[in-house]
Amino acid sequence: MTAVVTGAYEVPYSRHPDPGCSTGGLLAGAVLGAVRAAGIDLDRVDGLGLSSFTLRPDHAVDLAWRMGLTLRWLVEDPHGGASGINLLMLARRAVEAGDADCIVLVAGDRFGPADFADLVDNYNTATRDHLAPLGFGGPNAAFAQLTTRHARATGLTETDYARIPVAQRRWAGRNPGAVYRDPMTVEDYLAAPVVTTPLRRLDCVPVVSGADAIVVERDADAAGRPRARVRALAGRHNPDQQDGDGLQTGLAHVRDRLWDGAGVGPEDLDLAGVYDDYPVMALIQLADLGCVPGDDLRAFLHDRIDRAGWPLNTSGGQLSAGQAGAAGGMHFLVEAVLQLQGRAGDRQVPDARHALVTGYGMVLYRYGAMANAVVLEAGR
Template sequence: MPSTKLSSAVSTEVGMVGYGQSPYYKRTDQSLISLLAQTSRLALDSAGLQKSDIDGISVCSFVLAPDNAVTLAEQFGLSVSWAYLGTAGGAGPVAAVLNAVRAIEAGQASTVLCLAGDNYDIAGHYKLMDQFNRSLQDYGTPNGFGGANGLFGVVQRKHMATYGTTRAQLGRISVGQRRSAQLNPNALLRGPMTLDDYLNARVIADPIGLYDCVLPCTGAEAVIVTSLDRVDRSKRIRILAGYEQHNHPPGEIAPLSGGWELFRDRLFSDAGRTHADIDFVQAYDDYPIMVAIQLEDLGFCRKGEVGEFLSRHDFSYDGSFPLNTNGGQLSCGQAGAGGGMIGLTEAVRQLRQEAGEFQTAAPRCGLVSGYGMVGYGHGLSSSAVILENVK
């Protein structure tokens, strides 16, 4: 089955023009709707647009039900001609942006508010995973599968055994991102971390340790998609190319690759860019091993050679390979489905050079990748987009 693609003929005059991020909380009395509203206002202010400009809405969330995109529009007082509810977990927000572009090109909407977020704590996350879908509910949970930690412990062990990847190499991702997070006031985990701290942390699901795992939290993210000519030039972030792919490889338990490998070449070809043009990567980082697999499948190194790639790079915001420049989910926390959009909001912030102390030096082009919807043994959904500022 061919991958879903953003047409190579897509107008590059549709892009992202505003972004917003709520505070992240370990626990809060605020409702999810209030957090989504807060980040929507921030995104509108960032774009210089008004609420009345919005005529499309998308939302990705695990705990919004029984509400959805249409009832969210009602609660926001919006009349919309296009509504989209994400179903691809951490790959959903990138896919939502791509579908918003298509909706604008088709004349179904002119300005789309894309939202993602959740409101839960650690206990709520575990409960969610136990009932995440039929395969886990009926087969994983009754057999004590250990949640996502257990599933991805198997993936990491398999990658280590197959390619010789080491924990010390993977730990460089967590350590580099933590250095960036120390400068980000919205990161929940900002304490210093050395590679020894990473390696000596308690085991959670062998070989996964404490600092391989995200902290479930509450928060919301937003971006606004519209024609670039509607805003000041300094606010414009062009979408050069993007793809989504689901259930690849089919039928394989704990695969060491994902859908990115199917669309990688077309992604860069459509964008008219090479890997050398990418100034930063915002990769979905539920676990370092999945960041490593994304780097392989997206072509930054060959399959099985990511260990050496990790050994020779610094992954902080000012390192040799800027990665998840705000600290990523591993240090900021994972706000449910918001974890799939934190990379998009950070990419817009970096490309507009508004990141403050953790600003990467003069970035022009960045890549954001998504991953999610854990099924029976692996994540089912992959997505990626290449973005560029208009300077």
């Protein structure tokens, strides 16, 4: 029995949600949208996976109850940017084991100013007890230090790092759901205010409200409908337990297993959705997975990303589309499924067949504590 992804949907992101907007409402909207996209009725759903920071005090079972779902499988994942692929790992195994036939995975958050401030100060005990009292204010400072370290190690300059947000803004211009769509040049990037040296405002993901969902079913039940096959999954806690330099993620340790399981290599990719809370993290993950030819980051940025327009983060990525809390872990899965189903509109990658999606999440103290990846393949 094989698990496939048959539907994907993103509730439109918003920088300033309406007063009546709620996290539960966003999540429910994403579930219903994904079910419609899959071409099935809601009563087919017998499994639910959830990730959200702001649904509390409610949980996955409360969302299921409010939506009138009767389930055989239920799980909740709190791991931020790694949660989408974590949930897909679990759902794939559940469907293939017969524990459920049709699972919806959903993630999202509604953020007002107070919600985000509370999340930043109480993200985990390390943050609450040691960083918040110092006026930490969120992860920008930590990733500014990491970007400085990466620049010293690689020789990259600010105009090199600029190629990622600038290129992704070009993709965002074709995505009606992206929060920021206006054209951006390298000069625009360099003129943006410095948030914390060397990071500028355009290096940092904009916080938005929204939700994303995908549907995972048995292949045999999806006859005649577009689907994306889940070719390989891999995940790993970062190996150095916050004691290293942060210039490598756990993906470097599962790279061979990922590509061997997928039966393809980096050279076979038609697009990639790489978790981009900051440009440096997109580069680190791509290097860890062997996606940078000859390990030449500068040539990769200028020739492949900028001039050739290699399909990296075709939604515009979080840097332009926005980061809706826990939905950041599901956003790139939704985009990959839309591309593989030929439903990405003006930003459609021609003949897209293989997509890489990564997740990176849970800033434990200095940087993310988890990394994971999946390869999806178009299929009918």
